[in-house]
Amino acid sequence: xxxxxxxxxxxxxxxxxxxxxxxxxxxxxxxxxxxxxxxxxxxxxxxxxxxxxxxxxxxxxxxxxxxxxxxxxxxxxxxxxxxxxxxxxxxxxxxxxxxxxxxxxxxxxxxxxxxxxxxxxxxxxxxxxxxxxxxxxxxxxxxxxxxxxxxxxxxxxxxxxxxxxxxxxxxxxxxxxxxxxxxxxxxxxxxxxxxxxxxxxxxxxxxxxxxxxxxxxxxxxxxxxxxxxxxxxxxxxxxxxxxxxxxxxxxxxxxxxxxxxxxxxxxxxxxxxxxxxxxxxxxxxxxxxxxxxxxxxxxxxxxxxxxxxxxxxxxxxxxxxxxxxxxxxxxxxxxxxxxxxxxxxxxxxxxxxxxxxxxxxxxxxxxxxxxxxxxxxxxxxxxxxxxxxxxxxxxxxxxxxxxxxxxxxxxxxxxxxxxxxxxxxxxxxxxxxxxxxxxxxxxxxxxxxxxxxxxxxxxxxxxxxxxxxxxxxxxxxxxxxxxxxxxxxxxxxxxxxxxxxxxxxxxxxxxxxxxxxxxxxxxxxxxxxxxxxxxxxxxxxxxxxxxxxxxxxxxxxxxxxxxxxxxxxxxxxxxxxxxxxxxxxxxxxxxxxxxxxxxxxxxxxxxxxxxxxxxxxxxx
Numbered sequence: 001x002x003x004x005x006x007x008x009x010x011x012x013x014x015x016x017x018x019x020x021x022x023x024x025x026x027x028x029x030x031x032x033x034x035x036x037x038x039x040x041x042x043x044x045x046x047x048x049x050x051x052x053x054x055x056x057x058x059x060x061x062x063x064x065x066x067x068x069x070x071x072x073x074x075x076x077x078x079x080x081x082x083x084x085x086x087x088x089x090x091x092x093x094x095x096x097x098x099x100x101x102x103x104x105x106x107x108x109x110x111x112x113x114x115x116x117x118x119x120x121x122x123x124x125x126x127x128x129x130x131x132x133x134x135x136x137x138x139x140x141x142x143x144x145x146x147x148x149x150x151x152x153x154x155x156x157x158x159x160x161x162x163x164x165x166x167x168x169x170x171x172x173x174x175x176x177x178x179x180x181x182x183x184x185x186x187x188x189x190x191x192x193x194x195x196x197x198x199x200x201x202x203x204x205x206x207x208x209x210x211x212x213x214x215x216x217x218x219x220x221x222x223x224x225x226x227x228x229x230x231x232x233x234x235x236x237x238x239x240x241x242x243x244x245x246x247x248x249x250x251x252x253x254x255x256x257x258x259x260x261x262x263x264x265x266x267x268x269x270x271x272x273x274x275x276x277x278x279x280x281x282x283x284x285x286x287x288x289x290x291x292x293x294x295x296x297x298x299x300x301x302x303x304x305x306x307x308x309x310x311x312x313x314x315x316x317x318x319x320x321x322x323x324x325x326x327x328x329x330x331x332x333x334x335x336x337x338x339x340x341x342x343x344x345x346x347x348x349x350x351x352x353x354x355x356x357x358x359x360x361x362x363x364x365x366x367x368x369x370x371x372x373x374x375x376x377x378x379x380x381x382x383x384x385x386x387x388x389x390x391x392x393x394x395x396x397x398x399x400x401x402x403x404x405x406x407x408x409x410x411x412x413x414x415x416x417x418x419x420x421x422x423x424x425x426x427x428x429x430x431x432x433x434x435x436x437x438x439x440x441x442x443x444x445x446x447x448x449x450x451x452x453x454x455x456x457x458x459x460x461x462x463x464x465x466x467x468x469x470x471x472x473x474x475x476x477x478x479x480x481x482x483x484x485x486x487x488x489x490x491x492x493x494x495x496x497x498x499x500x501x502x503x504x505x506x507x508x509x510x511x512x513x514x515x516x517x518x519x520x521x522x523x524x525x526x527x528x529x530x531x532x533x534x535x536x537x538x539x540x541x542x543x544x545x546x547x548x549x550x551x552x553x554x555x556x557x558x559x560x561x562x563x564x565x566x567x568x569x570x571x572x573x574x575x576x577x578x579x580x581x582x583x584x585x586x587x588x589x590x591x592x593x594x595x596x597x598x599x600x601x602x603x604x605x606x607x608x609x610x611x612x613x614x615x616x617x618x619x620x
Contacts, residue, residue, distance in 0.1 A: 013268045014040055019226070019233040019261040021211070021254070022268055025298055026284075026565035027275025027529070030236040031061075034207055035068045035077045037234055041205055042083045049085040053203040053225070055094065057210035061527065062088050087202055091218050092178060095185035099176055102188035102195055113175035113391065120391065121177050123398055128165035130430035131437075134158060135423060142166070146179040148248035149217025165437075172436050172443075173391040182217045189224055196224065204229045210526075211237030211257075215248030223260065230261060239296050240288050243523065243559045245551070251558075255296060271301045275529055277308030280571050283610035284564040290605040291557035311564075311571045311611040313603055317618040318578040323351040325616070326534050327359055329572060333532045334361065334516045340530035341519040342563045344537040347583045349519045352536070356517065363517040366524060371498040373488030380482065383464065384471035390436070390443040397429055397447075397460055403486045406459055428454050522563045533567035535560070538575040538600040560602050573611075575599040 013022045014037035024030035038054065041047040056062040065088050069079045089097075100110035115121060125143055126136035142159040145151070154160050170177060176184065189196040203225040208214075214222065226233045235257070242251035253260070257267065273281050281300060288295055316322040326341060333339045343349040349365065356363045369375075376399055382392040401408045408425040409418040432450060435441035441449070451461040463485050470477035482488065489495040518528070522535070522543075537543060544556040564571055577597055 012036070013270065014234075016234070016266050016268065017231055018266075019230045019257075020235070020266045020268070021257045022234070022236040022270060023296060023298055024236050024238050024270045025240065025273065025300060026238070026281070026562070027273045027568075028270035028300075029272075029274055030209065030238075030270065031064065031068070032077075033236060033270070034209060034234075035065060037207060038065075038069060038085060039077055039079055042079060042085065047205055049083055050087070051201060051204040052085045052087065052207070053094070053205070054085065054088040054207045055091050055209065055222075056088065057090065057213055058527065059090055059093070061209060062090055062093075091214075091221065092181045095181035095221065096176065098185040098188060098195070098199060099181060101198075102184075102192060105192065105195060109174065111171075111174050111176045113173065114181070115170065115173075115175040115177040115391075120395060123395065124169050124173075124391075125162065125166050126426070127394070127430040127433060128169055129162045130423075130427050131165050131433060132158075132161050134162065136426060138162060139166075146183065147215075147246075149179065149183060149215040149220070150248075151183055151217065168437050169433055172433070173394075175391060179217070182221055186217060186220050186224060189221075200225055200228060203232075205232035206234070208233075208235040209237075210241075211235040212239050212242040212251055212254045213237070213244050213249040214253050215250065216253075217248070219253050219260070226261075233261065238298070240285075240292070240298075240558055241526070241562050243526070243555060243562055245555055251294075255294065269298050271299055272303070273300055274304040275568050276303075276565055277305050277569055278303055279308055279310050279610040280564060280567050280569075283311045283571075283606045284561045286607060286610070287564070287602050287605045288554075288557050288561045291602070292554035294554070305569070308569045311573060311606060313606070313611050313613045314572060314574045315599065315613065315615045316574055316576045317616060319348075319351055319576045319580060319583065321616060321618075322536060322574050322576050323355045325574070326352050326536070326572075327355045327361075329532065329534060330356065330361060330517055331359070333570075337516070337531035337569075339517045339532045339534070340525065340528060340566055341517070342522045342525050342533065342535045342566070343519070344522060344542050345583075346521060348537040349521075350583070353519055356519075361517060363519055365519040366521070369498060370501050371489065371494055373486075373495065373498055374502060376486060376488050377482060380467065380486070381471070384467050384478070387444040387464070387468070388442055393443050393447075394429075396464070399486055399488075400460055400463060401425065401429070401456075403488075405485055405487065406456060406463075408456070425456055428456055432457075522559055525563060525566050529566050529568060531568050532570040532572070533564070534572045534574065535563045536574045537579075538573055538603060539579065540598040540600050543600050543602065557602060560600075573603060575603065 013020075014033045022030065022033055024033070034054065038052065041052060042049055054062075054065060056065060068074065068077050069084055070081070072078050096114060103110040122139065122143065125139040129136055129139040129142075138158060139162055142162045145159055146163065155164070167180070170180070189199065206222065206226050206229075208222060237254050239251040239254045242249055242254070281303075314322070314325060316325065330339050341349065341352055343352075346366070353363065353365055379392050379399070380396050382389050383396045387393060400406060402411060404410055409422040411422070413419055413422060432443055432446045435446040435449065436443050447457060447461050447464075451458040467481050467485070470481040489498070518530070538560075543560060544553055548556050564573070575597070579597060
């Protein structure tokens, strides 16, 4: 268990000798501490800038750090250009650089395609499973294992054999996926002492942001780089904000910091909230205290603003009334104040976005596109212009098969005979990789060679030849091929919806908007803040999800904590007694047959000292 040293307040945290962990509750200035440490190291400790590495969680955070250090209006952070560190990046961009450097050192062409799309990764992993004689469903365990990053290579296990075959496929596509950017970087550093020493020299002072979100592989990379220079290790984070278990993140790593770095690390707690007013922060803390018994105790002793209203908990009769109320809150806030609307899923934000559009209020939203047809057009155009792009070719073949024009049962089939038929058809596609991996044959040539041996492959080959001809003949012929071979839209209305959505996105980007209103998922709100925050969908069975217990329940409580603490002055929490069955994540009916949703039990954890409840009756 982490311990707080008696002298933790004797100096500014950024001056601590490492290994040091700074526990930073929301709005207490962790980014400031990181930036101040960089300035202190290069200007007061004469640390060479090229021996300093800063790892951030997102590209936006890395850019923000660079901007802070380059802003002359903030002399306490500003560093002159010649002394400014250049190695400020995300964990994955660092891993990507290491992988490319390792491949170049081996005399191999470095990979040039990051592969972040989960659908592409899953497709190739399922191909790999079939190549070693397993069913496509066997890929699930491998995908999960890689996401957590606790890689214990054992060629005797099915999941490791699938992983090895998958890596061979991605190498043939000259691609590296999101997980392998870190996993492979660790493997290359372990096997190449010269490369390891090079990157250790660049990380004699290693600063890591959002430490609570690291997974096992990322922890391994941090330990490898920091070994031998632990006094330069400086990490910041907050276990209460660990919400990414679905990609392997776990609060156990920040909670076990002393055990991982046993040279006597120093742990301090930032104690002044510069964002949230007391009602908001204390109310949020009560939620995690009740549902996460393993959390680290942290103390808040000061607030930049001690004034502010209590949290308002709204009991709404329906999701439409909820959207109306949110619109009213937004109208009262803008343009002078910023508003953040947080939802459990994108579907929960659909009505709010509709009401904002009708009211003519500009907003930003990470809405899911109403279809993937246009993106599919991009992929097949790539194939039409360059069939040597093996990843695009494989994705196009899959789209053609799933378009149901080639007699293959669709991905949603349930009957066992149909599932076996689909598995067999996809096995023919997976087998095309054999020549690619054993002979270096391009995937297109493998399709040409094996087409005559298999009726499905021959049909696909002929259709792709037709695609290339149609693309050369002109737009009408190309679009006709797309409509007949892929059927990306079931009707004109769906096509119209997707086009209007994308044109709206472009128009919004050009317009820019005032950026004062943003609608997004609770998971995506990390790092953001606003004057006014509305959190929707707080029903039992949605947050927390039905059946959640133990670690999952604790993480769901932390998710609400993170959402609540995005608010600076005003926080509204909403639960609806009636919600569209297409949106609700639970069965909408109780035993009496009437739709009635219970509020989230998390709301009961917020004491009346910090919250007031507002019951909104149905109309009429």
